[in-house]
Amino acid sequence: MPEKLNNTNLEKAKAAANKNASIGKDIELSKYVIDSAEKPKNIDPSALPAEDKEIMLSTGVMLDDPTQRSGTFIQMGNTPVHYSQKQDGIEVMAVSKAKEKYDWFGDYWWNAVSVDTDKYTAHVELNNADGYFIRALPGAKTVFPVQACLYLNKIGAVQDVHNIIIAEEGSELHIITGCTTSLHNEPGLHLGVSEFYIKKGAKVTFTMIHNWTPAMGVRPRTGIIIEDNGLLLNNYVIMKPVESLQQNPTANCIGENATARFNSILIAPPGSNMDIGSRVLLNGKGARTEMISRTITTGGNIIARGYIEGNAPDVKGHLECRGLILGDAGSIHAIPELKGNLAGIDLSHEAAVGKIAEEEVEYLMARGLTRDEATSTIVRGFLNVDIEGLPPLLNAELKKAIADSEEDMF
Amino acid sequence: MDSERVDKEILLDIKDLVVSVDNKEILHNVSLSIPAGETQVIFGPNGGGKTTLLMTIMGFPRYKVVSGKILFKGTDITDMPVDERARLGIGIMFQRPPVVRGVKTRDMVAACLKKENGEELIAELAGKANMSDFLSRDINHGFSGGEIKRSELLQLSAQSPNLVLLDEPESGVDLENISLIGSLINSLLGKVHPIRERTNSGLVITHTGHILNYINARTGYVMFEGKIICEGEPLDMLNTIKEKGYRECYKCLRN
Numbered sequence: 300m301p302e303k304l305n306n307t308n309l310e311k312a313k314a315a316a317n318k319n320a321s322i323g324k325d326i327e328l329s330k331y332v333i334d335s336a337e338k339p340k341n342i343d344p345s346a347l348p349a350e351d352k353e354i355m356l357s358t359g360v361m362l363d364d365p366t367q368r369s370g371t372f373i374q375m376g377n378t379p380v381h382y383s384q385k386q387d388g389i390e391v392m393a394v395s396k397a398k399e400k401y402d403w404f405g406d407y408w409w410n411a412v413s414v415d416t417d418k419y420t421a422h423v424e425l426n427n428a429d430g431y432f433i434r435a436l437p438g439a440k441t442v443f444p445v446q447a448c449l450y451l452n453k454i455g456a457v458q459d460v461h462n463i464i465i466a467e468e469g470s471e472l473h474i475i476t477g478c479t480t481s482l483h484n485e486p487g488l489h490l491g492v493s494e495f496y497i498k499k500g501a502k503v504t505f506t507m508i509h510n511w512t513p514a515m516g517v518r519p520r521t522g523i524i525i526e527d528n529g530l531l532l533n534n535y536v537i538m539k540p541v542e543s544l545q546q547n548p549t550a551n552c553i554g555e556n557a558t559a560r561f562n563s564i565l566i567a568p569p570g571s572n573m574d575i576g577s578r579v580l581l582n583g584k585g586a587r588t589e590m591i592s593r594t595i596t597t598g599g600n601i602i603a604r605g606y607i608e609g610n611a612p613d614v615k616g617h618l619e620c621r622g623l624i625l626g627d628a629g630s631i632h633a634i635p636e637l638k639g640n641l642a643g644i645d646l647s648h649e650a651a652v653g654k655i656a657e658e659e660v661e662y663l664m665a666r667g668l669t670r671d672e673a674t675s676t677i678v679r680g681f682l683n684v685d686i687e688g689l690p691p692l693l694n695a696e697l698k699k700a701i702a703d704s705e706e707d708m709f
Numbered sequence: 710m711d712s713e714r715v716d717k718e719i720l721l722d723i724k725d726l727v728v729s730v731d732n733k734e735i736l737h738n739v740s741l742s743i744p745a746g747e748t749q750v751i752f753g754p755n756g757g758g759k760t761t762l763l764m765t766i767m768g769f770p771r772y773k774v775v776s777g778k779i780l781f782k783g784t785d786i787t788d789m790p791v792d793e794r795a796r797l798g799i800g801i802m803f804q805r806p807p808v809v810r811g812v813k814t815r816d817m818v819a820a821c822l823k824k825e826n827g828e829e830l831i832a833e834l835a836g837k838a839n840m841s842d843f844l845s846r847d848i849n850h851g852f853s854g855g856e857i858k859r860s861e862l863l864q865l866s867a868q869s870p871n872l873v874l875l876d877e878p879e880s881g882v883d884l885e886n887i888s889l890i891g892s893l894i895n896s897l898l899g900k901v902h903p904i905r906e907r908t909n910s911g912l913v914i915t916h917t918g919h920i921l922n923y924i925n926a927r928t929g930y931v932m933f934e935g936k937i938i939c940e941g942e943p944l945d946m947l948n949t950i951k952e953k954g955y956r957e958c959y960k961c962l963r964n
Contacts, residue, residue, distance in 0.1 A: 659809045662803065662807055665767060665803075666795060667792060670792065673792075676816065676820065680809055680812035680813075680847075681810060682811065683812075684811070
């Protein structure tokens with residue numbers, strides 16, 4: 300990467316080192332230590348301790364039997380400890396490696412996310428964060444998804460991550476990412492920058508499962524650039540407690556007919572505070588988006604945001620946000636926003652927050668289900684979002700992850 | 710004969726039932742009994758309390774029993790919750806069932822079936838109800854009037870209750886569907902078997918009487934202003950009502 304660009308990024312990061320984020324509770328970064336311990340590289344993932352593997356598996360990362368994966372990446376703390384690829388045309392490596400390998404790398408570094416967005420992005424740059432680099436070459440199509448796990452395993456530490464995903468023209472890339480920790484009730488902080496570049500006619504499905512613990516702070520920063528006829532299908536699931544999580548990924552549909560779909564399933568147990576949204580800028584003619592979120596609080600607090608901006612002719616966007624309040628405590632604050640900047644666009648939203656309809660419970664009870672059975676059936680249905688375009692294998696895995704977590708809910 | 714003894718067994722026995730809805734008394738001292746294996750029919754003008762009676766038998770909490778008793782299979786179910794009544798053998802066809810997003814028709818049928826690995830049976834029952842294409846759809850979402858009826862009867866056929874409560878099963882059903890609906894109800898009530906030890910019972914609300922062509926009902930009632938004012942042979946009653954309207958019942962009431 301050119302030195303000059305590197306220096307510019309550093310300068311900007313330094314200037315933003317104390318810049319508060321526009322939304323979300325402020326996190327005092329100095330309270331966390333930087334995990335700079337040397338870690339072994341190129342480990343055999345199946346040789347990891349069983350306990351770690353089990354935690355990773357809960358986020359969809361399969362290390363014992365990777366036959367159904369096109370590649371694997373694991374980062375422990377700040378160190379990529381393993382990366383491998385199994386399919387021609389699919390590249391999986393650490394960004395530090397890609398930086399050395401490709402002279403064009405700078406074109407993709409802090410281009411979809413601004414380095415000076417806030418102090419969290421600045422922290423990631425100032426600590427020279429590593430992360431995954433996943434790329435599908437032109438026309439390449441993943442048979443199985445690539446899996447990536449970001450794992451935080453040091454008490455009181457901050458994990459800095461910077462990921463780059465590139466789907467070259469006409470390619471198809473399926474990725475499963477699990478972000479999780481071995482910590483129990485100890486504090487930790489995850490800062491993760493992800494930049495997506497989806498070229499002409501490329502398709503990316505990105506399924507991310509977050510599995511945090513009650514004292515974790517989490518601040519992902521994601522930017523996605525989608526060119527002509529490109530497609531992003533983003534699925535996000537969080538069902539375990541987290542002290543404070545705020546993210547608002549932005550997809551910029553710059554190309555004609557670029558499409559971004561976001562599906563989010565959020566469950567906030569007591570003690571959880573989540574501020575989770577997605578933003579789509581429809582800047583290309585005929586670009587479209589659909590955002591669906593299903594949120595449930597069993598005592599935690601959720602802010603569910605959605606923002607669609609139409610800036611080009613014939614764009615279309617729809618936002619659907621449904622929240623269920625189960626139990627006596629907790630809150631859901633749905634903030635759907637639409638902004639149209641010219642005529643001939645079609646943006647809409649629907650939002651609903653409430654308890655389970657008694658009429659539905661009685662309907663199921665009249666078929667012989669107990670009140671508890673009826674309630675869990677309705678909740679399961681509520682979370683049963685049909686995700687269009689997701690490969691069957693991924694869909695089945697996602698449903699299984701949701702079903703597993705549901706068992707903990709009641 | 711054994712079958713005679715079974716026939717005389719009372720499945721549902723309602724005694725002096727007084728019911729209020731939202732603090733307004735709707736049913737006044739209603740009594741009726743349904744022997745096992747028999748289907749009975751209720752006629753009457755709108756607002757006469759027919760639906761309230763069915764909803765009260767099913768046990769929906771909105772319908773409060775002020776006094777009187779409901780016995781089912783000899784058990785006092787007056788204060789029993791709706792799900793327990795369902796498991797005891799009472800089933801109802803909903804007129805306007807709610808959409809339950811994400812819950813598939815298949816899930817509902819499976820819940821009614823209460824049986825592991827019932828996929829084949831579900832497929833067979835769905836085929837009979839002409840609902841195979843609806844199994845993977847959210848229950849009641851975008852269903853037409855006739856589709857709702859078929860879906861309800863599919864669920865009931867999986868549930869197979871001993872007492873079936875049907876509120877205007879033929880309303881909003883086109884001619885093409887009426888015979889399918891009729892035969893589904895007929896098989897639900899166990900009438901397709903010429904001889905069986907215990908057939909199911911039914912209590913059916915009808916305005917048009919079309920359904921009488923498909924079911925073998927022995928007793929009919931006219932409900933008016935929250936009371937049963939007349940009891941008789943259903944087809945006779947229907948003919949009288951068709952000819953003279955419910956005015957005849959007013960007269961009857963005055964006498």
